[in-house]
Amino acid sequence: MAGIKIKYTKTERAKQKKILKVSQRMLPLFEAMEKSLMSTINTIAERIDDIRQTIEKNREASKSWLAVMGDSWGSLAEFISVNEVITKPVDVAGVRVQQFERVDFNIVEPSANTPLWVDDAIELVAEQLQLEAEIKCLLDQIELLEEELLDVRARVKLFENRRIPNAKIAIRKIGQKLQDDDRLTIATAKVVKTDKQMEVAYDY
C-alpha cells in the first residue's frame, strides 16, 4: 500500500469498492482452481506410479527368460522400432495438454525361421515402450499443469495479500478523509455562521 497514491474522492472510493467486490468474488474461483490443479497433478502422479509398477512387474516377469535376447541368431532391434507416439489434445483442469493415445510401431513380421522368442520379445518391448511413452506424456502434462498452478498461486497471493487488503485500506482511508472533509466543512460553515451572527449583533 505504501507508495500508492490514493485519490481521496468519492469516485475513487467507488472504484476501490468495485475492485474489492470483484477480487472477493475471484479469489474463491482461483482457490478452487488451485485445488483442482493440485488434485489433478496428484492423480497424474499416482497414475505414473501405477505405470511404473506395471513396468517393474513386466520386467520381473521377463527376468527368467531375458537371457534369450542375447541370442546370437536374432537381433531384436531389427524387428521393432517406434514410428510415432500418437496423442490428442484435451483440456485437463482448464489446461490444454496432450493425452496419450498409443504408440505406432514399425514391426517387421518374423519369418518362419525367425526364433520363436522374437515374437514374445516384440510383445514385451512394445508393451514397455507404450508404458514409457504414456509416462512421458503424463510428465509433460504435469509440467504444464505445474506452470499453470504457479500462475494461479501467484494470482491467489496477489488477491489475498495485495488487491483485497489494498482496496480495503484505500476504502477506509478515503472514507476517513471524506469524513474529515465533511467535518471540516461543517465546522467551517459553523464558524462562518457564528461570525456572521456576531457581525449582525455588532451592527445592532
Place this chain on the structure above:
Amino acid sequence: MSNMVYLLCSLPSLNFAQVPPISFDEFYQDSEKQLSKKDFGMLETVDLRKMDSDEHGKLKHFARLYADLLGDMTELRTAKTEKRPVRLAHLPKSLADGNPLEREKQIMRWQWDRLDDLEAGNTFSLVNVLVYKLKLQILHRLQSMETESGKQVFESVINDAKRKG
C-alpha cells in the same frame, strides 16, 4: 578316410548345454587341413539357420526334419494369433507352455537329438563333420543366451526406441 578319422578323433566331444570346447575358427582351421576342398566347401555352406532339403544332399533327412520343425513353429505362431490350442506334429507338446527361453532350449534339444539320430548311422564320414558343425552352432547359440547380455539387448532396444520416439 584316414584324414576324416584323424579330424573326428582330434575334435573335442560335444555335449548338449556345455560351454563350447572349441571356437569356429579353430574348428575351420582343423577341418580345412584334413578335408578336401569340396568337402570343406560343403562344411562352410552348411548352416543350421538355413537348412534346405534341396541344397544339403548329405543332410537331406535332417533338412526334412528341420522343415517339420519350421512347420511346428508356424503352428505355434498361428495358434497364438488365433488364440486356439496348439497342435504340434513333431515338437513336444510341453513346448507351448514354457517361457521363451525354455522353449528355445527345448527346440535346440530337439535339434540336437535329431542330429544324434543322424550321426548314429554314420562313422567317420563327412556327415559326422557336418553334424559336428551344426552341434557346435547349437552350443555357441546356447552360450550366447546369457542373462547379462540379454538384459543389455533389451535395455538398448528400449532406450534406442525411447530416444527416437
